[in-house]
């Protein structure tokens with residue numbers, strides 16, 4: 001099991017993007033000021049941390065992968081991309097609960113604009129943190145002559161079984177990070193993601209990132225499937241900011 | 248002289264508050280000031296529809312309006328208060344904890360005069376029914392982003408229909424929903440846009 005403390009940086013542009021706000025003209029001063037303030041607050045509140053564990057693949061079918069130890073992950077896409085892998089690396093990344101609490105406070109005090117923008121800042125932060133850690137782990141495997149697949153996450157349209165979170169949780173035991181899973185498969189703190197990558201020598205080709213396989217790729221604000229996004233994709237991005245350090 | 252309408256439409260909170268104070272000192276009827284603010288909000292809505300403004304701007308304008316109302320409320324005679332647009336029971340359905348969309352929509356609804364009972368997240372069907380009964384609300388708003396929770400949405404709507412035989416309660420669903428989810432859940436309408444949701448609620452209440 002590896003634990004990581006990550007140094008993640010985002011800009012107000014990333015927050016606008018997470019909101020799906022594509023301004024043609026500069027936003028109003030009040031909107032800009034609100035975003036600047038919430039970015040600063042988010043920077044103080046988030047504590048991006050992650051945990052990862054590499055588990056050998058025991059067997060793979062057309063729509064499932066069984067891990068050593070018995071856990072089964074059920075996604076056709078995962079099976080296609082990572083079925084030939086030697087192992088899977090399971091990852092959970094979280095920002096901690098301070099930002100969730102603050103968003104709730106803002107909502108409770110009837111400050112919905114602050115709540116909305118701080119929430120979007122959290123989404124931008126966790127999105128960046130997940131990509132950063134996946135990039136870092138990819139580099140570590142590359143140093144050992146191994147390749148990784150793009151990272152996939154349970155609950156997306158290409159992997160509808162959100163209950164697979166349990167398999168990941170059983171193996172990662174992320175309670176040390178303060179992360180827990182609910183009956184629905186959702187996790188708390190809210191700004192948490194789970195990722196899975198295949199690791200091996202001979203892996204099939206794939207699109208640049210998981211958004212390409214997601215049915216929301218055209219409408220989702222966080223999508224990296226469209227044109228126009230400088231895509232720091234995980235698979236070949238050796239230059240992803242590698243400021244995360246195993247701790 | 249800058250108008251209250253343009254101050255609000257440009258999201259200039261300080262100027263808007265200053266102008267409200269000025270108007271009050273000059274003896275303008277508070278209800279007139281409220282109407283001007285509403286025109287400001289409508290202008291923000293138009294900019295949103297044109298794609299010049301986004302959700303953050305819409306919510307910011309709602310926040311400024313609420314602040315102005317806090318100043319005006321004490322001076323509005325009870326007979327003078329803008330008529331309440333109606334009561335709404337709102338919550339995120341059982342199993343789901345996504346609430347940022349719900350909270351934004353609630354702030355916009357309140358801004359348009361609705362009295363909203365926010366039941367929070369992960370709300371079991373019987374709790375919705377209890378609050379519909381207790382408040383006499385005629386609109387039920389349900390939010391969910393999870394496919395696995397559409398079943399809870401359906402259970403909630405069924406229970407609501409059971410106790411509302413003459414179908415006086417309208418059900419609006421929002422979040423990651425579509426026509427199919429609406430059909431499945433048995434709701435009256437679906438939206439993926441808070442502002443559209445507010446428009447529907449206003450229509451339903453004949454406002």
Ligand code: B12
Nearest residue numbers: 153155186187190193194348388390393394421422441444
């Ligand atoms: C941002 C986001 C995240 C963020 C933040 C999540 C959070 N809770 O804060 C992060 C990156 C952390 C995240 C993580 C995950 N996510 Co996510 N996420 C999203 C995303 C892209 C946007 C959700 C959002 O916040 N939107 C912004 C708000 C303002 O919009 P909204 O809720 O739709 O509300 C608007 C309207 O719908 C309306 N509205 C809402 N409700 C109502 C109700 C009524 C009555 C009315 C009138 C209006 C209304 O008002 C709002 C304004 O217009 C959605 C996909 C999408 N495009 O919706 C996926 C999505 C919700 N996530 C998904 C998944 C799978 C996950 C993960 C499990 C992925 C993983 N393996 O790690 C994790 C789980 C996180 C957890 N804590 O458990 C899935 C869930 C699918 C499912 N199984 O049902 C979705 C749908 C994406 C998908 N590909 O399918 N996620």
Ligand code: SF4
Nearest residue numbers: 211214217220222223
């Ligand atoms: S399009 Fe959005 S919801 Fe789909 S995988 Fe990409 S970020 Fe996730």
